[in-house]
Amino acid sequence: MAAPGRRGAALLRTLLGVWQRGPDAARERVARLPSPLGCPRRCVSCAAGPAFSGPLLASASRPSGQNSALDCFLGLSQPDSSLTCRAPAVSIRKDEQDLLLVHRPDMPENPRVLRVVLLGAPNAGKSTLSNQLLGRKVFPVSKKVHTTRSQALGVITEKEAQVILLDTPGLISPAKQKRHNLELSLLEDPWKSMESADLVVVLVDVSDKWTRKQLSPQLLQCLTQFSQVPSILVMNKVDCLKHKSVLLELTAALTEGVVNGKKLKRKQAFHSQPGTHAPSPAAKSPNTQSVGNPQRTGWPHFQEIFMLSALSPEDVRTLKQYLLAQARPGPWEFHSGVLTSQTPEEICTNIIREKLLEYLPQEVPYSVQQKTVMWDEGPNGELVIEQKLLVPKESHVRILIGPKGHLISQIAQEVGRNLMDIFLCEVRLRLAVKLLK
Secondary structure, eight states, X not given: OOOHHHHHHHHHHHHHHHHHHOHHHHTTOOXXXXXXXXXXXXXXXXXXXXXXXXXXXXXXXXXXXXXXXHHHHHTOOOXXXXXXXXXXXXXXXXXXXXXXXHSOOOOOSSOEEEEXXXXXXXXXXXXXXXXXXXXXXXXXXXXXXXXXXXXXXXXXXXXXXEEEEEEOOOOOOHHHHHXXXXXXXXXXXXXXXXXXXXXXXXXXXXXXXXXXXXXXXXXXXXXXXXXXXXXXXXXXXXXXXXXXXXXXXXXXXXXXXXXXXXXXXXXXXXXXXXXXXXXXXXXXXXXXXXXXXXXXXXXXXXEEEEEOOTTOHHHHHHHHHHHHHHOEESOOSSOTTOXXXXXXXXXXXHXXXXXXHXXXXXXXXXXXXXXXXXXXXXXXXXXXXXXXXXXSSHHHHHHHHOGGGHHHHHHHHHHHHHHHHHHOSOEEEEEEXXXXX
């Protein structure tokens, strides 16, 4: 067996040789770099694995994109203008992820921390915004409501500041939870999150003409009960508005014409471009109802207003820098290598469910049961996953498989690409559709 020094020298020669041959050659290699915890850190392999086929079986195996971990190590990656720091990858091993979550934080001398709760109606874009803030897609996103079923945690760590994001389910009423037999977590988690919050981000979908002119009674009740927690308003999906001037009216309604304790005036500059956070002008006669008034439609205690598209890295960067600046002196809660509190299998299951919600019609995706039957590391360091999708009806089996198996294959490929960006390793995903007996 070669001595450690020789192995290190050999690895260095290999890396230098790859670097000399250029980026394309570099991306064909696999390297294992030491992590802060002594566990092997995965870098991306670009070798395409064999595809699994069959009417009930689909697989995904795709090479990594640009700016992989290996690219960064070799200095081949291009600077990303949307992020000041590259988000860490998530380990494919649950024990490694659990160890990292309880590991002593590697904080600097003057650490700062901020716990942020994202609140809003179902499908307002909370998970999309969280993913953009984190720099990786770790939370499921879908146009259908109730994609997020329980509270999920994400961590942003830059320099001395750590921001902990609590992505909550959309606020619903007890009557709706009972009527649709929804999980109790959909009702309780947003309220539980508020108990430890330092800042509340209220997200409003300004493209929804039915809900955009007022905050929901459940949201107002939550803000009222925790009125001591500072809050900001984020007006999302402004890119969907044909006439940006409508933001003036919406701002007045959602804030009751008051921001940071001051009435907004029409003579103040109003920028309707996405990504701004300048206070907007108020209505002529701002409403100054008491906090507990049941007829209230807005919240006059927001400290700031942001207008953005959660899909735009440039827009979200302004909000991200604001959150980092709001962090208060205090110890970090997590190691800088932590991106999310979710287990690797939870991330995988959620991303698959996202695709089911996206591609399956009506109530079909809500009846699918997911069961992971294989989660293993292949001989070349790739992650091999097999998950069964159990459906109650034969007609659902045919819908999920699609003509000639195209739909289930497309879902597997898209999930595989998402997982490779999260885990930074090659992923081979097999999905098997079965009739629930």
